[in-house]
Amino acid sequence: MAVATHGTASNYLQRAPSPSGLADVIDLILDKGLVIDAYVRIAVIGIELITIDARIVIASVDTYLRFAEAVNRLDLTQTEAAGLAELRGDDGDGKAKGMVEGVKDAFSRDDEKEREPAKKD
Amino acid sequence: MTVVYGIVPAETPLDGAPAGIGRVVSGGLAALVSPVEGAELHATRRDLLSHSAVLEHAVAAGPVLPLRFGIVLRDEDAVAAELLEPRHDELTALLEQFERLVELRVKAFYVEEAVLREIVRSDPAIARLNEATRGASEAAAHPHRVRLGEAVARALEAQRESDAGAIFARLRPLAEDAVVEDGETSLAFTASFLVDRGRVEAFDEAMDELAREHEGRMTFKYLGPLPPHSFVMFPGES
Numbered sequence: 001m002a003v004a005t006h007g008t009a010s011n012y013l014q015r016a017p018s019p020s021g022l023a024d025v026i027d028l029i030l031d032k033g034l035v036i037d038a039y040v041r042i043a044v045i046g047i048e049l050i051t052i053d054a055r056i057v058i059a060s061v062d063t064y065l066r067f068a069e070a071v072n073r074l075d076l077t078q079t080e081a082a083g084l085a086e087l088r089g090d091d092g093d094g095k096a097k098g099m100v101e102g103v104k105d106a107f108s109r110d111d112e113k114e115r116e117p118a119k120k121d
Numbered sequence: 122m123t124v125v126y127g128i129v130p131a132e133t134p135l136d137g138a139p140a141g142i143g144r145v146v147s148g149g150l151a152a153l154v155s156p157v158e159g160a161e162l163h164a165t166r167r168d169l170l171s172h173s174a175v176l177e178h179a180v181a182a183g184p185v186l187p188l189r190f191g192i193v194l195r196d197e198d199a200v201a202a203e204l205l206e207p208r209h210d211e212l213t214a215l216l217e218q219f220e221r222l223v224e225l226r227v228k229a230f231y232v233e234e235a236v237l238r239e240i241v242r243s244d245p246a247i248a249r250l251n252e253a254t255r256g257a258s259e260a261a262a263h264p265h266r267v268r269l270g271e272a273v274a275r276a277l278e279a280q281r282e283s284d285a286g287a288i289f290a291r292l293r294p295l296a297e298d299a300v301v302e303d304g305e306t307s308l309a310f311t312a313s314f315l316v317d318r319g320r321v322e323a324f325d326e327a328m329d330e331l332a333r334e335h336e337g338r339m340t341f342k343y344l345g346p347l348p349p350h351s352f353v354m355f356p357g358e359s
Contacts, residue, residue: 012336017344019344019347025173071247
């Protein structure tokens with residue numbers, strides 16, 4: 001599943017023909033797509049709950065403090081060019097990634113024990 | 122029991138499909154299916170990835186109606202009798218509707234440090250609070266830090282709305298339909314676009330331009346062509 005940088009654009013465009021990780025896949029197939037009457041629908045409750053929790057956490061004092069610390073740490077004398085060079089090594093999966101996405105990834109890798117078996121009738 | 126992944130026209134070739142995938146054919150339609158092993162149904166990481174892989178393979182060959190993950194029918198006969206036959210007309214109409222349409226999914230993430238720097242530079246009140254709290258002791262500065270963080274979060278949200286609006290305005294004309302999803306902090310923009318296969322290249326170019334324009338302050342994740350996950354539904358459902 002190649003994740004290629006498209007064309008001559010920068011590393012800031014990560015192009016892939018298909019989802020390359022569990023978080024992307026969950027994003028597409030858990031609550032999207034045709035629904036039909038089924039004999040049974042397999043439950044993946046653990047993953048869904050974790051996604052919701054991650055969203056709730058966002059507007060909290062902890063988040064505000066995290067922003068405040070991040071702003072306090074900024075070197076405002078730094079030139080934009082230097083900032084870019086430093087960031088260019090980032091492939092988009094590191095600190096450039098959204099906070100929530102990161103949380104989702106981290107949990108998704110370890111949540112298989114928490115999933116519930118589907119009802120059988 | 123039989124897992125159903127998606128519906129394709131019966132003439133779609135199955136060559137190179139992931140191992141274990143079979144077809145149930147009825148009335149010009151084919152359901153992509155596989156047997157469920159064992160008596161208990163557990164959704165594993167591998168199940169989720171393989172659902173996606175089956176659909177991904179199908180969309181490369183032609184139109185496909187993706188089913189939501191985890192739909193299981195009693196057996197292959199039930200796939201014909203309870204899905205393909207009773208829903209024949211609706212499924213055929215949907216396959217026609219989506220014949221040339223694919224989903225392109227775009228996510229934009231802020232490079233947090235860069236966008237925070239923009240915010241501090243453009244908002245004098247935030248800049249003052251920042252100066253006041255830098256290097257101050259933990260206890261003394263705590264209330265100010267909360268205020269600073271709240272102001273930054275609010276500024277970031279305003280910035281996000283403005284950036285998201287601009288990205289959407291740029292991409293929407295290239296698509297037949299679009300769904301924008303609620304953003305979260307740091308995630309600047311999430312949307313799926315329903316695009317004619319013939320316009321994917323133009324969309325690629327627009328993404329390229331957007332990435333250049335926002336270089337250093339945003340990264341883009343661009344997925345597709347995907348099956349129309351975000352757009353396909355039976356008439357009258359939502």
